[in-house]
Amino acid sequence: MTDITISNGIPVTDYPRDALVKKRYRAERRFKFYGIAAIILTALFLSVVLLDVLFKGLPAFSEYRVDLKVTADQAALDPQNTRDPVTLLAGNYDKIIRDALAAQFPDVSTRAERRALNGLLSSGASDDFRRMISGNPSLIGQEVTVPVLLSDDADQFLKGYQTSEIVLEGTGTLSQTLNGETYSLRSTGDDFAKAFQEMQGFLFERLEKLTTESARLEKLIPGLDANAASSLQSQIDAIKAEAQTLNARITDANVAIELDEKLPSLLVNVNGGTIKASQISPSGIDGVKLITPASAEAAAPGSWSMLTLVTPESNRRVQDQAAIWLTKMKSEGLVERAFATRFFTSGDSREPELAGIRGALTGTLWTLAVTLLLCLPLGVGAAIYLEEFAPKNRVTEIIEININNLAAVPSIVFGLLGLAMFLNFFDLPRSAPLVGGLVLALLVMPTIIIASRAALRSVPPSIKEAALGVGASHQQAIFHHVLPLAMPGIMTGTIIGMAHALGETAPLLMIGMVAFIVDIPGGITDASTVLPVQIYLWSDLPEVAFQAKTAAAILVLLVFLFVMNAAAIMLRRRFERRW
Amino acid sequence: MxxxxxxxxxxxxxxxxxxxxxxxxxxxxxxxxxxxxxxxxxxxxxxxxxxxxxxxxxxxxxxxxxxxxxxxxxxxxxxxxxxxxxxxxxxxxxxxxxxxxxxxxxxxxxxxxxxxxxxxxxxxxxxxxxxxxxxxxxxxxxxxxxxxxxxxRARNSVERLIKYVLLACSAIAVLTTIGIVFSVVFETIQFFTKVSPIDFLFGLQWSPQTAIRADQVGSSGAFGIVPLVVGTLLITVIAIAVAGPLGLFAAIYMAEYASPRTRAIVKPILEILAGVPTVVLGFFAALTVAPFIRGWGETFGLSVSSESALAAGLVMGMMIIPFVSSLSDDVINAVPQSLRDGSYAMGATKSETIKKVILPAALPGIVSAFMLAISRAVGETMIVVMAAGLAANLTFNPLEAVTTFTVQIKTILVGDQEFDSAKTLSAFALGFVLFFFTLVLNFIALQIVKRYREQYD
Known part of the structure; x- marks a missing residue:
């Protein structure tokens, strides 16, 4: 009979219950883990965003310049010897700088080559020189060293963003024979055999890419209509044909590879010159000169080197010729990397290397000044009224509901308000910090009202009662006693509200603060832009260098936000009293 | 002068x-x-x-x-x-x-x-x-x-005046709302004299380009907002799918499990995330997340457009995590301790208490937190402007480009506008719909929170 166990009061087996408890504890641990995972994921996302911006933005705080020795030629700068400031500003500084650069490369003779060489310089390359001379005319006629700004592409190349480079020291003795325009280089070591293998590797990679791409495109065909399908089919056929020719080039291991612009560039530095390989075989290369070697003698092992620019020439903005010029100037110590003060001292520009954030920063300051002047008194006034004087009635309730709802209205709707009211109805100037400040003031006022009310509420009623007790009027009690004690809380709320206004973009787009403005705004009615809008504008531009500028501008914005928030926290820590 | x-x-x-x-x-x-x-x-x-x-x-x-x-x-x-x-x-x-x-x-x-x-x-x-x-x-x-x-009695006069000034200050908030309503309503009414409301609300095609000359072909202008609704919805759903679980679990952990020290570390992280300007997140979405998703899609043989709803939705979801978590944190904290104690006394584990007692009790508050987060996501502009694109595709595929209300408003109104054209006016009609929708959502959410607070006070 089973009675025995039951009457004992001892369970037959406690196994199932044990399992249940274990299961419940497992569920407990799992649940807790979900919470931790959610927090870690969020923190991870935040750090990825910040690090991403940091890595993209830091390079933009420095710029490459060439230090050129030039003679400040009087004939070009001040022909009449007047030292008149206007004449000095109009002088032909570009020519002097270009001549000085050309003097570095005596090889360069044709017009096309000279144009390519001048293309290394920024279109504002002579600005620094001009400023130097017009600031100190006594330098005319003397030899001076001028920092000359490089173009954004050259800058990107020197920073290593255009291509990665592989440098191999020559291990054998290199002999060169010149046959017409073609240099044939042969090494006694196995240097070229290695390079040949490497090049084959690149070819294989490209073949693989083409194969996967054609496979991917083929999968898409069934879902398309006849027209799109046939155009896609012809695209696939082109890819396949390219793959086929590639395949033919690879199959034979000993046939020389033609190096076209879709393959990495192989450059050989020998005797102070550079040869670009146009064909490679395991025994050596044939190529053309980019810089003529000083002599045709054989080069000893270690005295020559091979440079591979991995990104194919067709995929980068700096061609091999320019790349070699830059590399040469870098190895001679002519280019220097310096902190880009320009970024903080100049306005917007179409040229990435010349563009700066000063205009946007000034615009931001004007806009925020208007915002602060409007929303602080209005917000605090509204808070005092609602907290202390408002009768408890329907009107007050409507105002309160209104403020809470206003805090959650999409910011772009405030932009519509600005456009329809301030621009079209009141006819205020477009793109001006005045209107931007007005819109932002309305936008952040709910925040400030809510924060100020909380601060006023946190002052204990005993303070007010004591003031009333010694005969102060209601307003005296509030303005002389409650408000000063609530001030730290109000300031904290205001700073947070201003930080919010600082990062706001959408409503300012609506009121036309998106124009391309080079000048630094001088007042609240001048056309201007603000930092977040500048970020948006730059992020839309195709130049790669602008991406870095965008990220750098974001860093500046984040620093401002960080400072403001830190100030708010400090204020709270230092002045907030617990009652 | x-x-x-x-x-x-x-x-x-x-x-x-x-x-x-x-x-x-x-x-x-x-x-x-x-x-x-x-x-x-x-x-x-x-x-x-x-x-x-x-x-x-x-x-x-x-x-x-x-x-x-x-x-x-x-x-x-x-x-x-x-x-x-x-x-x-x-x-x-x-x-x-x-x-x-x-x-x-x-x-x-x-x-x-x-x-x-x-x-x-x-x-x-x-x-x-x-x-x-x-x-x-x-x-x-x-x-x-x-x-x-x-x-x-100079003081009495001055104080009366000050009181009126203060009243005027608080009236500004109401004036702002009235201003918003007026600025969108007039233009919207004007818009509806050119385009019928039925076409606007139920049309399946959105292409606001209207012909400049009467004899132009192919640019008649179509103002059906269904593609925009679908696009906005798609991005919002993705965003809530990200922010909902993450924000809610973060809030539960913060309210129920975390030690004061952990709270002191995690709270600022969430606050920093909430303070990152959306233009920064838009930059991140457009230049980092979108290419990443595209590359990832290509390795799986999927065709991902360079401006995808997924990229915008994911980043927007991350943006609204702090909203969901801080609001949910508040409502979970507002659940009376006695309910917890009762549950523990019955032998329930912490997670069982949370799932069976606290969450049901806090449900109205959490629902309103989600509603506020949705209204935030619907009204968000910069992330979608930078990462979601302009093509008004009527699609539910998150890998394709879609467009939203805010993107269209921004695109139509930035730059040169012809006044009183149906195109310009349509932006205000979109703004009206957006304002109305978020207002209703917020209003309901705030009412729920208010009733919920009263219940436990």
Whole structure:
């Protein structure tokens, strides 16, 4: 009979219950883990965003310049010897700088080559020189060293963003024979055999890419209509044909590879010159000169080197010729990397290397000044009224509901308000910090009202009662006693509200603060832009260098936000009293 | 002139404040307590009289002055050129540049006359305004000065005035709402005279380009918002799918499990995330997340457009995590401890308590937190502008480009606009729908929170 166990009061087996408890504890641990995972994921996302911006933005705080020795030629700068400031500003500084650069490369003779060489310089390359001379005319006629700004592409190349480079020291003795325009280089070591293998590797990679791409495109065909399908089919056929020719080039291991612009560039530095390989075989290369070697003698092992620019020439903005010029100037110590003060001292520009954030920063300051002047008194006034004087009635309730709802209205709707009211109805100037400040003031006022009310509420009623007790009027009690004690809380709320206004973009787009403005705004009615809008504008531009500028501008914005928030926290820590 | 006017206003106000205060103290003499109000209240009374009367003159006078100046300036101009607003503003632009000396070329005698008439009218009205304002202010000050005396209740008057000023401050919030409603409603009504509301609400095609010439082909303009609704919905759903679980679990952990030290570390992280400007997140979405998703899609043989709903939705989800978590944190904390204690006493584990007791109790609050987060996501602009694209595709595929209300508003209204065209007006209609939708969502959410608070208070 089973009675025995039951009457004992001892369970037959406690196994199932044990399992249940274990299961419940497992569920407990799992649940807790979900919470931790959610927090870690969020923190991870935040750090990825910040690090991403940091890595993209830091390079933009420095710029490459060439230090050129030039003679400040009087004939070009001040022909009449007047030292008149206007004449000095109009002088032909570009020519002097270009001549000085050309003097570095005596090889360069044709017009096309000279144009390519001048293309290394920024279109504002002579600005620094001009400023130097017009600031100190006594330098005319003397030899001076001028920092000359490089173009954004050259800058990107020197920073290593255009291509990665592989440098191999020559291990054998290199002999060169010149046959017409073609240099044939042969090494006694196995240097070229290695390079040949490497090049084959690149070819294989490209073949693989083409194969996967054609496979991917083929999968898409069934879902398309006849027209799109046939155009896609012809695209696939082109890819396949390219793959086929590639395949033919690879199959034979000993046939020389033609190096076209879709393959990495192989450059050989020998005797102070550079040869670009146009064909490679395991025994050596044939190529053309980019810089003529000083002599045709054989080069000893270690005295020559091979440079591979991995990104194919067709995929980068700096061609091999320019790349070699830059590399040469870098190895001679002519280019220097310096902190880009320009970024903080100049306005917007179409040229990435010349563009700066000063205009946007000034615009931001004007806009925020208007915002602060409007929303602080209005917000605090509204808070005092609602907290202390408002009768408890329907009107007050409507105002309160209104403020809470206003805090959650999409910011772009405030932009519509600005456009329809301030621009079209009141006819205020477009793109001006005045209107931007007005819109932002309305936008952040709910925040400030809510924060100020909380601060006023946190002052204990005993303070007010004591003031009333010694005969102060209601307003005296509030303005002389409650408000000063609530001030730290109000300031904290205001700073947070201003930080919010600082990062706001959408409503300012609506009121036309998106124009391309080079000048630094001088007042609240001048056309201007603000930092977040500048970020948006730059992020839309195709130049790669602008991406870095965008990220750098974001860093500046984040620093401002960080400072403001830190100030708010400090204020709270230092002045907030617990009652 | 305006600057001078307000400078004089400020000067007069300050000096009359001093005069009033001085007068009151000298009247009181050796016995200050004989005054009903402190001397500075008498000063403030006078100052307020001055400031108010001068402001009154300005507010009433300035529009009149403007009208007069315009009439004088346009008197000599051919009526045909100023028949519409465009021509009139062109004339004024010319007048301004002539007066500033930046006019290109030589001005026609007609314009030059207008410019001189304009400038003389400006200076005339300016002087009239100033004289009128100062005269009224001084008259008011004389009257006020006579009132000053031991019996005069200056404090009560000043305090009443201050109270009205404070009331006006809080009325600004209401005025803002009214302003928003007016600025979108008028244009929306105008829009509906050109496009029928049925087409607007149920049309399946959105292409706001309208023909400039009547005989143009293929640009008739279609204003059906269904693709925008679907696009907005798609991105919002992705965002909530990310932010919902993450934000809720983060809130539960913070409220129920975390030690005060952990809270002190995690809370700032969430606050920082909430403070990152959306333009920064948009940059991240467009330049990092979107290419990443595209590359990832290609390795799996999927075709991902370079501006995908997924990228925008994911980043937007991350953006609204702090909203969900801080609001949910609040409502979970508001659940009374007695409910927890009761559950523990029955032998429930912590997670069982949370799942079976706390979450059901906090459900209304959590629902409202989600509603606020949704309204945030629907109204968010920069992330979608930078990462979601412009193509109004009617699709539910998150790997394709979609467009949203905010993107379309921004695209239509930024740059040159033709006034009163259906295209420009459609942006305001979109804004109206957006405003109305978020307002209703917020209103309901706030009401739920309010009722929920009352339940446990």
């Amino acid at each position: 305006t600057a001078t006017y307000f400078l004089i206003l400020a000067l007069l106000t300050v000096s009359l404040f001093l005069v009033g205060r001085q007068r009151a103290s000298s009247l009181a003499g050796a016995e200050p307590s004989s005054l009903h109000s402190l001397p500075s209240y008498h000063g403030m009374f006078l100052a307020a009289l001055i400031a108010l009367s001068m402001l009154l003159v300005y507010v009433l006078g300035a529009p009149l002055a403007n009208r007069y100046v315009e009439a004088q300036a346009l008197a000599g101009i051919d009526p045909a050129t100023i028949a519409d607003g465009l021509g009139r503003s062109a004339v004024f632009r010319d007048i301004h540049s002539i007066l500033a000396g930046t006019y290109a070329g030589t001005a026609s005698p007609e314009l030059a006359n207008a410019a001189s008439a304009y400038s003389s009218a400006v200076s005339l009205t300016g002087w009239l305004l100033l004289i009128g304002g100062v005269a009224l202010a001084l008259a008011a000050a004389m009257m006020g000065f006579r009132l000053i005396g031991p019996q005069f």
